[in-house]
Amino acid sequence: MPRFKTILVTGGAGYIGSHCVVDLLNAGHDVIAIDNFANAVCDEEGSPALKRAQQITGKKIVFYEADLLNKPQINDIFDKHPIDCVIHFAALKAVGESMQQPLLYYQNNLLGMLNLLEIMRNHECYQMVFSSSCTVYGEPEYLPITETHPTGSITNVYGRTKYFIEEMLKDLSAADEKWNIISLRYFNPVGAHPSGLIGEDPTKEFTNLMPFMAQVALGKKPVLTVFGNDYNTPDGTGIRDYIHVMDLASGHVAALNYLGSNQVGLKVYNLGTGRGVSVKELVEVFERVTETKIPLKYVDRRLGDITAMWADATLAREELGWSTKLTIEEMCTDFWRWQTMNPDGYPKKSKKTSVIVNGNS
Numbered sequence: 001m002p003r004f005k006t007i008l009v010t011g012g013a014g015y016i017g018s019h020c021v022v023d024l025l026n027a028g029h030d031v032i033a034i035d036n037f038a039n040a041v042c043d044e045e046g047s048p049a050l051k052r053a054q055q056i057t058g059k060k061i062v063f064y065e066a067d068l069l070n071k072p073q074i075n076d077i078f079d080k081h082p083i084d085c086v087i088h089f090a091a092l093k094a095v096g097e098s099m100q101q102p103l104l105y106y107q108n109n110l111l112g113m114l115n116l117l118e119i120m121r122n123h124e125c126y127q128m129v130f131s132s133s134c135t136v137y138g139e140p141e142y143l144p145i146t147e148t149h150p151t152g153s154i155t156n157v158y159g160r161t162k163y164f165i166e167e168m169l170k171d172l173s174a175a176d177e178k179w180n181i182i183s184l185r186y187f188n189p190v191g192a193h194p195s196g197l198i199g200e201d202p203t204k205e206f207t208n209l210m211p212f213m214a215q216v217a218l219g220k221k222p223v224l225t226v227f228g229n230d231y232n233t234p235d236g237t238g239i240r241d242y243i244h245v246m247d248l249a250s251g252h253v254a255a256l257n258y259l260g261s262n263q264v265g266l267k268v269y270n271l272g273t274g275r276g277v278s279v280k281e282l283v284e285v286f287e288r289v290t291e292t293k294i295p296l297k298y299v300d301r302r303l304g305d306i307t308a309m310w311a312d313a314t315l316a317r318e319e320l321g322w323s324t325k326l327t328i329e330e331m332c333t334d335f336w337r338w339q340t341m342n343p344d345g346y347p348k349k350s351k352k353t354s355v356i357v358n359g360n361s
Ligand code: NAD
Pocket: 010, 011, 012, 013, 014, 015, 016, 017, 034, 035, 036, 037, 038, 039, 040, 066, 067, 068, 069, 088, 089, 090, 091, 092, 093, 108, 112, 131, 132, 133, 134, 186, 187, 188, 189, 202
């Protein structure tokens, strides 16, 4: 039996959360998931993504439609369930939107986290895994990036919310040694569960490369706009460390296991493959494994984009015993399976405004 039995997953109906829930259930944890559907599809019964996660695992999830900004709602959930550890995915994450609506992002991401930490402390739950991002590093001073690379010189509001939260967690763990927190800095999550049943289906407009490319392959968008082919990289296009979402999910189970047997205060780990892939390379692999053709249009660089970023993931391998297993081919194949099996994403039913699915699984 895992050391932490009951895990609260915030943002559980979202892209990474729903995939992580599958791994948590498979590892024998009980999952309480919450989401306010700010960026996840809902239907009359709750979250179709989580319903399918139950279908994949044959196990039950307790789900609450709840908002981290609503303290009494979250407090009730902690009163009702003996939560051992929290995995905190819930956040707004659209870079462009964060620049236009900074207050919305600071309120949702920072206040949501503050509320959660206070309620956790009041219930003597001090164990947390936090979703951070490689965006906290800003423009890299060296590659591959280690966890000791300076953070904070970030050019967008979304990234700053992740940085501020990490700083807050430093202060918190320094002030009270009971806290036991792992912050995971994700590189570029892509792909989907190999069943094709769950995947990425945001309600907000997306701008990331893989979902956009898949829309072009499906014929829903005419062309993939490549932002810059004059970077100082071998083929001139930007380089990133793409990581399969199921590898990312297993990184959370590894982090939980580590927290279960170590008092770390606050520790930070990169979750990436350690390999950089250019836009052109990714397009080529995608075309090959999906047998599609992606028309490209080269345009100017996107404002705020960095040239190249990939992880040094040695620390996670050595301390968490975690490393990635899935290839770029598998990332593309699995994403494509999800897209072709669900060209319009999850079935969307009209949402009844009064529906609260407290405790329903
Ligand atoms: P996502 O938008 O699919 O999932 C986040 C979920 O949180 C959504 O379902 C949303 O409805 C929910 N949510 C937002 N605010 C909430 C609130 N106040 N109360 C309750 N629920 C709320 O995003 P994702 O890609 O699954 O990302 C999960 C986490 O990982 C986020 O914190 C994100 O910043 C971080 N991250 C994501 C990426 C990426 O590329 N996907 C990269 C690095 C870090």
